[in-house]
Amino acid sequence: MNNRILVVDDEQEIADLIEVYLKNENYTIFKFYSAKDALACIESTELDLAILDIMLPDTSGFTICKKIREKYNYPIIMLTAKMEESDKITGLTLGADDYITKPFRPLEVVARVKAQLRRYKKYNIFQKEPAPETVIIHSGLVMNIKNHECFLNDKALILTPTEFSILRILLEQQGSVVSAEELFHMIWEDEYYCKSNNTITVHIRHLREKMNDTAENPKYIRTVWGVGYKIEK
Incomplete structure (x- = not known):
């Protein structure tokens, strides 16, 4: 089964670009431009990773991150247009695993996604097999x-x-x-x-x-x- 990745960004060009590159890696993408639709997807879909923009029109990516961490432990990568240290620290504090600052190279996003999925699978193996x-x-x-x-x-x-x-x-x-x-x-x-x-x-x-x-x-x-x-x- 292909890994299922949630992508949330109100800048449609960025969300669409991430979708294209990740689909080229045979990932299944659930793409949304608003937090409301993304939250509905989180509740109804089994996901393997989430990419969340911090600045959204209806709520922040931090809120979505916190909501995910109430139930799930799959990796979360935050997208931020700001260089402010506080944004990065806030995301990590709420349970995000990594962050990428805009503008970014699409191939960097792909590399980060692959790295997080490797870690997540390794973590799940730790849970299933005696160490x-x-x-x-x-x-x-x-x-x-x-x-x-x-x-x-x-x-x-x-x-x-x-x-x-x-x-x-x-x-x-x-x-x-x-x-x-x-x-x-x-x-x-x-x-x-x-x-x-x-x-x-x-x-x-x-x-x-x-x-x-x-x-x-x-x-x-x-x-x-x-x-x-x-x-x-």
């Missing part, structure tokens, strides 16, 4: 990889798939420093990483907030400045 080490325990932190559950001091940590993947990598490589670039490639297998890409930084920040951890006095995730992140053994 070599099913449970990781560290300083009150318990991660059950098979069940995709995480607890801190017996309280459930509600993590997005991306946050779970980052924490899992750091736990599996306890004592070793993992760079942001390494994390990026291990999770998304994406060739479009660059030094200015702060996606990993934002996700690390959210993980720390959920774990009541801090960069200044870390108990779990420590920043090794200029190198990367690590969890001590």
